[in-house]
Amino acid sequence: xxxxxxxxxxxxxxxxxxxxxxxxxxxxxxxxxxxxxxxxxxxxxxxxxxxxxxxxxxxxxxxxxxxxxxxxxxxxxxxxxxxxxxxxxxxxxxxxxxxxxxxxxxxxxxxxxxxxxxxxxxxxxxxxxxxxxxxxxxxxxxxxxxxxxxxxxxxxxxxxxxxxxxxxxxxxxxxxxxxxxxxxxxxxxxxxxxxxxxxxxxxxxxxxxxxxxxxxxxxxxxxxxxxxxx
Amino acid sequence: xxxxxxxxxxxxxxxxxxxxxxxxxxxxxxxxxxxxxxxxxxxxxxxxxxxxxxxxxxxxxxxxxxxxxxxxxxxxxxxxxxxxxxxxxxxxxxxxxxxxxxxxxxxxxxxx
Numbered sequence: 423x424x425x426x427x428x429x430x431x432x433x434x435x436x437x438x439x440x441x442x443x444x445x446x447x448x449x450x451x452x453x454x455x456x457x458x459x460x461x462x463x464x465x466x467x468x469x470x471x472x473x474x475x476x477x478x479x480x481x482x483x484x485x486x487x488x489x490x491x492x493x494x495x496x497x498x499x500x501x502x503x504x505x506x507x508x509x510x511x512x513x514x515x516x517x518x519x520x521x522x523x524x525x526x527x528x529x530x531x532x533x534x535x536x537x538x539x540x541x542x543x544x545x546x547x548x549x550x551x552x553x554x555x556x557x558x559x560x561x562x563x564x565x566x567x568x569x570x571x572x573x574x575x576x577x578x579x580x581x582x583x584x585x586x587x588x589x590x591x592x593x594x595x596x597x598x599x600x601x602x603x604x605x606x607x608x609x610x611x612x613x614x615x616x617x618x619x620x621x622x623x624x625x626x627x628x629x630x631x632x633x634x635x636x637x638x639x640x641x642x643x644x645x646x647x648x649x650x651x652x
Numbered sequence: 653x654x655x656x657x658x659x660x661x662x663x664x665x666x667x668x669x670x671x672x673x674x675x676x677x678x679x680x681x682x683x684x685x686x687x688x689x690x691x692x693x694x695x696x697x698x699x700x701x702x703x704x705x706x707x708x709x710x711x712x713x714x715x716x717x718x719x720x721x722x723x724x725x726x727x728x729x730x731x732x733x734x735x736x737x738x739x740x741x742x743x744x745x746x747x748x749x750x751x752x753x754x755x756x757x758x759x760x761x762x763x764x
Contacts (some may be wrong), residue, residue: 498700
């Protein structure tokens with residue numbers, strides 16, 4: 423009788439496969455930082471299994487094939503691995519894979535913030551008589567920057583509370599970006615802002631809100647994985 | 653057919669409890685745990701080992717088992733031990749399983 427916690431071995435397409443092949447398929451989308459321990463344990467496991475099977479009098483090759491067969495379908499194992507370990511994408515998101523966080527995202531963020539600053543601060547100042555002097559512009563800008571720093575600290579604190587470890591860049595970026603956008607909009611003297619800038623302002627805020635909500639939901643699985651990491 | 657029927661009862665969810673139960677005998681490593689479960693169930697619970705290690709690591713993260721590494725014949729072995737929290741969890745799992753299996757037996761056991 424086939425084992426009830428495994429699949430019927432009659433359909434084992436992976437039956438002629440080395441451990442290397444098996445592991446490559448099973449760990450295809452798993453972050454490199456997660457693999458060393460898992461690989462070491464599975465290697466030990468296969469080593470023990472080969473040793474055990476060889477004692478029954480079969481050849482080394484047959485013993486290895488049996489041992490790999492006992493590991494199960496690598497594609498099914500890959501799904502199990504992805505539920506337990508950080509995937510490459512998730513590791514990139516939380517910054518565990520050094521240097522793998524795409525630089526263009528950071529640059530896009532910087533350009534976005536500069537553009538928003540220009541639109542919501544500089545344009546109203548130039549076009550409205552409410553902020554005719556450099557002093558008022560400087561005051562508004564300083565307040566915005568201080569509020570921005572406060573938002574970043576809030577983001578870092580939230581991450582620390584939620585993950586009890588290194589916080590995902592996503593959350594920090596999300597909270598910071600959202601805060602910055604709100605502050606930019608309201609400090610730019612909303613009522614004197616020229617009409618063409620009002621709609622993009624609200625759209626930007628709405629987009630920020632949706633981003634932050636979306637990120638929290640999609641990071642649910644990530645939260646579970648990071649929950650008890652040391 | 654027998655295997656399919658038992659599969660449909662979602663026994664995969666029982667793997668953590670089976671691991672905890674196996675570790676009540678003392679510290680053990682992955683291969684030993686798999687072999688013990690297979691042996692004690694007379695080969696019926698022959699799950700694929702690819703699923704064992706994610707389950708072990710999840711239990712470790714949840715604090716139900718702890719792991720230590722030691723060198724054995726030039727290979728680094730990871731040995732798992734049941735924690736106090738794991739022992740309590742196992743007691744609860746046992747209770748739930750007994751209630752569940754008793755209820756099912758009460759219905760199916762009498763059917764003929």
